[in-house]
Amino acid sequence: MTVKKTSDAIETFRRYLKLHNHNITETRDRIVKEIFMMNYHFEVADLWKRLHGETQISSSTVYRTLDLLVEAGLVKMVDLGEAHAHYEHIFGRRDHDHLVCTDCGKVIEFPATAINDEIEKTAAEKEFTISSHSIQIYGSCRNCAAKNKK
Amino acid sequence: MTVKKTSDAIETFRRYLKLHNHNITETRDRIVKEIFMMNYHFEVADLWKRLHGETQISSSTVYRTLDLLVEAGLVKMVDLGEAHAHYEHIFGRRDHDHLVCTDCGKVIEFPATAINDEIEKTAAEKEFTISSHSIQIYGSCRNCAAKNKK
DNA sequence: GTCAATGCAAACTATTTGCAAACTG
DNA sequence: CAGTTTGCAAATAGTTTGCATTGAC
Numbered sequence: 001m002t003v004k005k006t007s008d009a010i011e012t013f014r015r016y017l018k019l020h021n022h023n024i025t026e027t028r029d030r031i032v033k034e035i036f037m038m039n040y041h042f043e044v045a046d047l048w049k050r051l052h053g054e055t056q057i058s059s060s061t062v063y064r065t066l067d068l069l070v071e072a073g074l075v076k077m078v079d080l081g082e083a084h085a086h087y088e089h090i091f092g093r094r095d096h097d098h099l100v101c102t103d104c105g106k107v108i109e110f111p112a113t114a115i116n117d118e119i120e121k122t123a124a125e126k127e128f129t130i131s132s133h134s135i136q137i138y139g140s141c142r143n144c145a146a147k148n149k150k
Numbered sequence: 151m152t153v154k155k156t157s158d159a160i161e162t163f164r165r166y167l168k169l170h171n172h173n174i175t176e177t178r179d180r181i182v183k184e185i186f187m188m189n190y191h192f193e194v195a196d197l198w199k200r201l202h203g204e205t206q207i208s209s210s211t212v213y214r215t216l217d218l219l220v221e222a223g224l225v226k227m228v229d230l231g232e233a234h235a236h237y238e239h240i241f242g243r244r245d246h247d248h249l250v251c252t253d254c255g256k257v258i259e260f261p262a263t264a265i266n267d268e269i270e271k272t273a274a275e276k277e278f279t280i281s282s283h284s285i286q287i288y289g290s291c292r293n294c295a296a297k298n299k300k
Numbered sequence: 301g302t303c304a305a306t307g308c309a310a311a312c313t314a315t316t317t318g319c320a321a322a323c324t325g
Numbered sequence: 326c327a328g329t330t331t332g333c334a335a336a337t338a339g340t341t342t343g344c345a346t347t348g349a350c
Contacts, residue, residue: 023324023329044314058332063315079229083340084314099278108276115268119287122260128249130289137269139280173304173349194339208307213340233315234339 006036009074009091016072027057031065032074041078041088041107079136080107097135103144156186159224159241166222177207181215182224191228191238191257229286230257247285253294 010032014024034050035042044062051057066087069075074091080100097115099108115135123130140148160182164174184200185192194212201207216237219225224241230250247265249258265285273280290298 021329025324025330027331056332059314060316060333061331064330099273099276101278102281108278110272110276114272115265118265118268119285122264123249123287123289126249126258126260127292127295128251128258128287128289129295130287131252132289133285133287135269135283135285137273137278137280137283139273139278139282142277145277145279171304175305175349177306206307209339210308210341211306214305 005092006033009036009089012091013069013072013074016074017068022068027061028065028068031057031062032069035069035075035087035089036091041080041086043084043086045084047087079134081136081138097137099137099139099141101141101144102138103140103148106141106144108141155242156183159186159239162241163219163222163224166224167218172218177211178215178218181207181212182219185219185225185237185239186241191230191236193234193236195234197237229284231286231288247287249287249289249291251291251294252288253290253298256291256294258291 010029013028013032017024017028030051030053031047034047038047038050044059044066048057048059048062051062066075070077070087074089075087076090078086078088078098080086080098081102095112095116096109097112099110100106101108112135119133120130139145160179163178163182167174167178180201180203181197184197188197188200194209194216198207198209198212201212216225220227220237224239225237226240228236228238228248230236230248231252245262245266246259247262249260250256251258262285269283270280289295
């Protein structure tokens with residue numbers, strides 16, 4: 001299942017590269033593979049550490065490849081309220097937003113539909129053409145809220 | 151009107167400082183005054199430039215004072231999708247979010263109520279206690295969308 | 301007089317860039 | 326072979342921090 005998805009992602013990325021006159025390289029394949037085998041959300045430093053295998057991959061390359069993956073629509077940058085960027089793979093996933101627990105770091109997803117509708121309504125009123133949006137909701141998850149009360 | 155609001159803001163900040171065992175200083179007064187006389191949204195570098203008057207105020211102090219103002223609830227950090235932070239003064243203003251035009255940089259505000267309701271509904275479903283949220287909606291304003299079509 | 305605030309310079313951190321060497325098609 | 330990608334080291338930029346000096350109460 002995951003393996004299937006990973007190879008689909010690699011395939012899709014390769015098509016994107018070919019279409020845009022970029023080369024298909026082993027390094028790029030490895031990065032995509034690693035991303036799709038990781039946790040859903042990840043940070044660049046983690047990804048980079050995991051790529052420390054036989055051959056070294058430099059962080060510049062990781063950043064450059066992430067840019068390509070974002071362009072290709074396989075990966076999305078998410079702001080979890082920290083100084084460094086987080087990413088998530090969105091290949092084959094429906095649109096969603098996140099509740100971020102600032103106590104334990106847990107990220108809860110929820111479908112973006114209802115909020116999207118509201119946002120689109122507002123934009124229409126202001127004659128604004130949306131190209132993208134991002135929402136961050138910070139607070140405490142059930143467990144942490146309970147702990148905090150004590 | 152603006153002058154009144156500025157002096158109210160200074161007054162409120164002074165109360166906050168006193169309450170938290172911080173000193174009231176001329177530097178802090180000057181910073182608040184400048185913020186409330188500026189554009190609604192601003193970046194640190196702009197604020198800092200404007201403070202280049204008789205006496206120099208260091209950027210560290212500007213940052214430190216902004217932190218205090220955020221704690222005091224007079225100022226809010228807003229993410230306009232750039233590398234550096236933006237701030238806005240929220241003293242006496244109702245809750246709102248922003249539509250950010252990525253072509254001309256224009257920021258359009260809209261009341262946050264409808265979206266807030268949606269967000270709260272979602273949070274309740276997931277038993278999540280919200281402490282804050284931020285929304286950024288990027289796209290093109292009416293003018294720029296028209297220009298882009300050409 | 302005591303503790304907080306300030307300015308300065310240095311540190312930090314995530315990310316980006318320039319360039320020579322290595323690889324892809 | 327031409328053009329792209331990579332790794333490395335250096336640059337960048339916004340923000341933070343340590344510390345000696347100055348200022349508030």
